[in-house]
Amino acid sequence: MIEVKDIKKKFGRKKVLDGVSFTANKGEITCLIGINGVGKTTILNAIMALTPLNKGEILINGEKLNKHSFEKVTFIPDAITMLPQMTIADAMQFMQDFYKTWNQERATELLGFFRLEETEKIASLSKGNTAKINLLLGLALDVDFLLMDEPFSGIDIFSREQIAEVFTSHLVEGRGVIITTHEVHDIEHLIDKVVLLDNGVVLKEFNSEEVRENEGKSVVDVMREVYHK
């Protein structure tokens, strides 16, 4: 389980996170929703210790993040994190060299699934293919948790469908996923838990299935209620 406990973060004088708390469980897809600039990416960066917090604590399986945590949790940012001169094969080799949890079989499967060529250079990839490679490099690790930052942002409809398909496949099964988005339509049916954010605080945290069954509301319906209040 990932526990985010009362985290606070300021950029200059601006409070970006003002006491955010939530949990994300293994085997669940947790979606952080909010408009741009609400602090979604900052939360993911903070979980990976890529930005320091002013206050609060984040625990991964009960432990603070350490070097071994990177074999258990991986972050898929919305920008490619490999060097432009690398080919896809080089990028995969890099991951294999450094991560014990790299699963080459799964990487090859994903390569086929996304119809990507190993010889393609990172620099020449389209926005959609960049998102797919990011996803491939993250999903091919045998980790407990995947953090995904805006995986659908700025990509074409076909790539979106392909990426959404991944969420329903065995590739994600059993793992915990935290995904940030401000476009919830593509994955509404896949989400287990929703955390609605605004002005640096959690406005509402709910189980989407329960809300659907008990109240007959979709995630978008709840969002309308909360954000239009």
Added chain:
Amino acid sequence: MNRYLKLVNFELGRFIKVYLVLIVITIIVQVTGIIVKANEYLAQADKAIYEDLMPQSQFIEQYGQMSFLNFARSLWFMGPIALCAAALAFYIFLIWYRDWFGKNTFIYRLLMLPTARINVFFAKATSIFLMVLGLVSVQLILLPLESTILKWVVPTDFRVDLALSEIIKFDYLAILVPQSFIEFILYYGAGFMVVSVLFTAILFERSYKWKGILMGIGYTLLSIVIFAMPVLLMIVFNQDYLYPLEMLAVETFLGIVVLAASIWMSDFLLKKKVTV
């Protein structure tokens, strides 16, 4: 350890093309230079002896015999060394900043590797250290080659032959090519310390942005003051408190203190403060 070595290999691979270009430039310029300088000297001798009818002995007395040092003092020799030094000095900054800037933010990947983050620091520092050693090695291989070219071009009467051991005692070459293991440790240890201090200053900037620039400059100045303290005290009080050997021991100790402080601070910044 294994991942650290892989990182060193990776960092070296990223700079290898520019590095090879630097080596090729050094070889071409220096080899061309020794031929040009030797021919210049011979042309001067030809003019003096055959046109101005100056006796050979008088020419040698007036202009001196050509030695390798005539070439070593020229831009042909020093230019490529200065270029390589400038490139590596620039690379101390580039090796970090290129990972943050641009479309592909590689720093994400480096900071999320399942290894202690200080290994990224060590790998970058080691790769710069190895590149310096590599360039010095190339220079050491070039020296006898250039010396041989000088012997081919300039007749025996007009030249003074210097052994490699004599050439490397010349001026700045004595620092680049230490004469003993102790000198190697001192010169290259000091170099490693400087690189570590600059890396720490860069990490201050990457952690605290604008404030970090001031902190980085402050940290660098503080390191200089600490390291140069014995010398500064001697200048201020105009008195030699320490014998040379004692001074060496104190400087070595202070160098180790500055190096250890830089590594500790960088480890702290990378773990707790750095921002992507």
